[in-house]
Amino acid sequence: MDSQISVLVVDDDHDIRTLLRDHLEGNGFTCRIAEDGRAMIKALERDTYDLVVLDLNLPGEDGLTLCRNLRAKSELPVIMLTARGDPIDRIVGLEMGADDYLTKPFEPRELTARIRNVLRRQQRSQSQLEQVQARRAHFQGWTLDLERRHLIDSAGRVIMLSGADFRYLRALTDNANIVLSREQLARAGGAKPGEFIDRAVDLQISRLRAKLGDDARTPSLIKTVRSEGYVLACPVEHEL
Template sequence: MSTGSHLLIVDDDPEIRSLLATELRKAGFSVAVAGNGVAMRREIERGGIDLVILDLNLPGEDGLALCRALRATSELPVIMLTARGDPIDRILGLEMGADDYVAKPFEPRELAARIRNVLKRSQSLPVNLEPLAAKGARFAGWTLDFEHRQIIDATGRVTVLSGTEFRLLRLFVEYANRVLSREQLLALGAVKQSEANDRAIDLQVSRLRARFGSEGADLIRTVRYEGYVLAAAVELL
């Protein structure tokens, strides 16, 4: 899986960039580096990047802002790096759409393993998660924007979804009015492989419902002993 995969390391510390690039090349990846958001965008525009390793603590635009900007325009997988130990940083990173999160200091082999796992998930998505001709979907007064991974309510209020929330809602939209069991949702990649269990599905459904406020439980319904269903007519846009 790693052979031929092209990584972009975004870190303002030249020593860390050099060390990571050396170790990841040893692991079989090809590597580009950038010291800030401007250089990151330049490398991405050149094309060929398969995954971005993004430091949280960057000068100017920090990693969270850059991750959110990436998610608004790209499906590129993102692994965030940080020296901070506060769990809120991990939560914020994942909510901005990061696919994984590694705290410094870390073993290069651990990072390489996480990269392979994220690439495996992103490169082996089931057919139903391949890009659609549609740009979004409308249901029950809500609009799901596929490109920007956000939902918009009837008043125009925008809520940006995490990567997991988007994948889960995308599945519910594509299988609207059909019950999906926890096993089916796991098989379709609704949650990260490292979190793949029934409890993870229940937790993510609960979080997704919360994005819809008081409508959440009626919109994404529990079917006892069977699973979950999006109970709404869906119009692709």
């Protein structure tokens, strides 16, 4: 599958562009590089890509502006790169339409994993559109009632959910076996720009695990993926 994936890397650092191109091509991707926004626009006009890796700090138009302009006319996935570590930069990047965010320095293997993860989510978008009309989501003996917004256990007992409980669990069941970052879960939970706090997401996941009887030390349902986020690690069947 990777041999069919075409990635455009946009970064003004020649060494980083070359490193990422060599790594991605070594892992079976097709990769082209661009040094700034102008080169990126020309590359997008000339060829078709599956994903753009876009540096935040570019000469001329910065990555945020380029991402916003791209998102206004395209659903092409974007992973943002930055040397900044301030959480507000991650929030702004995601608000501009980036699909994921990676802070420099990073391991090229992590970028490869994130590219695959973003593209898996995109490939499932059509099935998710059908799931919007679903009435219930069934997983591991549990039923999430999407109309009444509560949870039902295997014995038929109803477990009430707060608004945040429901939104987080809905996001996880809609993306079963796909890792969701803390930022993505925070947005799904209704967080506004500037309100995102890693700890708040972790606490919400802990509350969900408690309601699902999922051992926090060795969870079998909602698993933690180190440095990435959380995943509902089981099949989900949606009932229309």
